[in-house]
Each structure stands twice: as structure tokens, then as C-alpha cells.
Amino acid sequence: MEKSLIIIKPSGLQRGLAGNVIERFQRKGLQINGIKMMQLDEAILRSHYAHLTDRPFFPLILKSMMASPVIVMVLSGEDAISVIRDMTGATNGRKAAPGTIRGDFSMSGQENIIHASDSAESAVAEIARFFKPDEIFDYKPAHIEYLYADDEITE
Secondary structure, three states: OEEEEEEEOHHHHHOOOHHHHHHHHHHHOOEEEEEEEEOOOHHHHHHHOHHHOOOOOHHHHHHHHOOOOEEEEEEEEOOHHHHHHHHHOOOOOOOOOOOOHHHHHOOOOOOOOEEEOOOHHHHHHHHHHHOOHHHOOOOOOOOHHHOOOHHHOOO
16 A cells, blocks of 8 residues: 655644544545644744745745644655646645645645655655654555455455
């Protein structure tokens, strides 16, 4: 099963949307393999957003992402990264399709509720950045036979 990192950003936490976001993923059939609340600092954000540190808006990212604690999660499922990206919607909430997390809950490009890994390679690095190996739990959900056909499940 493919894994992805999710961050419910301060904009999602402060607006009381964490439960809605988590529920959407669970209702879809994605499995929670790790979840915790943490306060991000500049060091972890510089690592996470290394590709943006030289951009003029990077100080806004720091301010936004350190405004309150966040919830970080590892989710898994077949094609989890593309499924989650589709559920998340376009980065700018004003342009995100209705029915997506950002389309339903965001009006901003920055205060856009959620971060989701954009590739399998990014997911591996991001999960390692935010979780220790013993904080990730692989288990077989009791209802998995009702989520996938037998020939759809990869281990």
C-alpha cells in the first residue's frame, strides 16, 4: 500500500476543520498509519519547503505554518498519493473544485488547510522528516475486504 504525509495546517486546526478532514479520508477508505500534533519550527519548515526558501513569500509560509500546532498524519491505501491529491484539490482554495477539501474549506493560496505529498519519493522523505519509524503502524484493517477487490491489493 502506498503511503502519504498529510499536514492539517494551522488554518485547518484554528478553524476547527481537523475532524472533517480526517473523516473524509477515513470515509474514502484510507488508513491512518500515524497521527500526532506538533508545533513546527523554522528548521523543519526550511527542510520541508527547501525548494521555496529563496522565494520572497517564504517568510509568509513560516509565519503561517508556525501560527499554531499542526496535525501530521501518515495515510495509506492503493494509489493513496493520487487519491489524496484529488481529494485535496488545487493549491489555491479559490480555484479548487467544490467537493475537494480546499474547494469546500479554503479561500486562500496560503491558508489552504492542508498539505499532501505530491509523489512517492516526496512521501518517503516527508514521512521520515515528521515521524520516527516506531510512530508508523502497519496493520490490516478489519474491513479491507470491503474496500478493494482481491486483485487490487498490493502489499
